[in-house]
Amino acid sequence: MAALGDQSEEQAMAAQPKPQNRPISNIVIVVAMQTEALPIVNRFQLTEDPDTPFPQGVPWVRYQGTYKDLNISLIWPGKDPTLGVDSVGTISSALVTYAAIQALQPDLIINAGTAGGFKAKGASIGDVFIVSDCAFHDRRIPIPVFDLYGVGLRKAFVAPNLVKELNLKVGKLSTGDSLDMTQQDESSIIANDATVKDMEA
Amino acid sequence: MAALGDQSEEQAMAAQPKPQNRPISNIVIVVAMQTEALPIVNRFQLTEDPDTPFPQGVPWVRYQGTYKDLNISLIWPGKDPTLGVDSVGTISSALVTYAAIQALQPDLIINAGTAGGFKAKGASIGDVFIVSDCAFHDRRIPIPVFDLYGVGLRKAFVAPNLVKELNLKVGKLSTGDSLDMTQQDESSIIANDATVKDMEA
Known part of the structure; x- marks a missing residue:
């Protein structure tokens, strides 16, 4: 989520070294806000997964697609079910990242946003x-x-x-x-x- | 974890209403620090699970046992693998609580500690x-x-x-x-x- 400051930036963090000596093929992109996610979703023509690998009841959203030989999943923690705002902050981010690692076994995780x-x-x-x-x-x-x-x-x-x-x-x-x-x-x-x-x- | 203050207290939070109209039988106790966990472990004669339901590589510890007709699991996030101190704070607590819900389907979660x-x-x-x-x-x-x-x-x-x-x-x-x-x-x-x-x- 964009933080206050006199400058606005974009950052991408690649947190997972690939476990074997093979090309990266499975990428998870974690994004906090829908407005940050949609330009990436549109650029890669990702589609929302109607049957996510996440537990029933969580608001977490997965957009998926392919780009060249890469499988791309963009994970967005979704809206707070009660308040309707994006589930920003470190706890939501940690939870969806953990759940995405478990469900999707990515070779690379990119934490992207403003x-x-x-x-x-x-x-x-x-x-x-x-x-x-x-x-x-x-x-x-x-x-x-x-x-x-x-x-x-x-x-x-x-x-x-x-x-x-x-x-x-x-x-x-x-x-x-x-x-x-x-x-x-x-x-x-x-x-x-x-x-x-x-x-x- | 104990927080600064002119008084020291203990708190227990029961966060999960039971899903059905049946007795509570499956209890998860989440505790941040080993020194907070061990008195409970000893009191209920819980034993450390050598084969936890958590992913390989995480430092999360499960102590388990029974008390009367209750199954008790005490989950402690364990020590930070690099620094060797208890993994305190909201992120570790949220992650182990989520993982424990997924793995153990508790009827009741008790978040306890000083x-x-x-x-x-x-x-x-x-x-x-x-x-x-x-x-x-x-x-x-x-x-x-x-x-x-x-x-x-x-x-x-x-x-x-x-x-x-x-x-x-x-x-x-x-x-x-x-x-x-x-x-x-x-x-x-x-x-x-x-x-x-x-x-x-």
Whole structure:
């Protein structure tokens, strides 16, 4: 989901190294909001799966299709059943990503969407970023080692050819469940050395 | 996980109404930290399941056993594989709860553990609370309707007989991923009318 900031960015995170030495064929794209999902759905002519592999009762939506020799599934957590807004945030994102891994065994997961960016770190409106590292800025646990757990720093899948081919910017991302940014969030985002800020990575 | 506060409390949240008109027989207890889990494991003489119903590679632990005519599974997210600390916080809690629902089809889920409490709201050290309502204090999304989604208010399962029988206190709980409490968190906790604060509800 787009986060507040003086710049708007797009980020794509590839989180899963392929398990064997074979071409990537099964791709899952996780997207938080329908307005972020639909341009991808339309570009790849994906169709909504009427019989998703997810449990009955969850609002999670799968769009699927093929592109060249790739099977593509775009997973969107759907609308909150009570409130009707997109199920944004890290919990929904983690749940659908887990369920998609279990059901679809992807070779590659791409977490894509709009994000906030920091001009002082070199981001501009319309930039497309590929994320090199991902960390939390709103899980403050000031106990040794738990503090590192809270930050949860992860390296994303390295994709140098993609970066070169598409001339993408590369930057670190900081994630959290709030759209605004408190002083404590800002300190953590600076500590995370983040160029990009989102709510679902 | 225990949260900071001038009082320490225990809370138990029963989140799942029984689906049919039959006695509750299958109970899942979700606990964030091993030190919180072991007294329950010992009390009910639960044993660690060497062959959990969870995917290979996850650190999630299931202790199981029976008490009278009840099947009890205690699920603990386990230790972070890299850092070795308990996998506290809302994301781990949501993932193991989801996976436990899928694998074990419980009639009742109890989210139990230590928590912070607010003296001004009537909490004292050693109190045992049953939670009536649960909401987030660290998902600030200041857009109409999304703001309500972020707060995510949920009613817990009502258990008046349990409250009466065990003479429990009843209160509202506010949850979030940080152990400390910023000014913004405090405002949200007050808005949530919370007596109890934890990190995994």
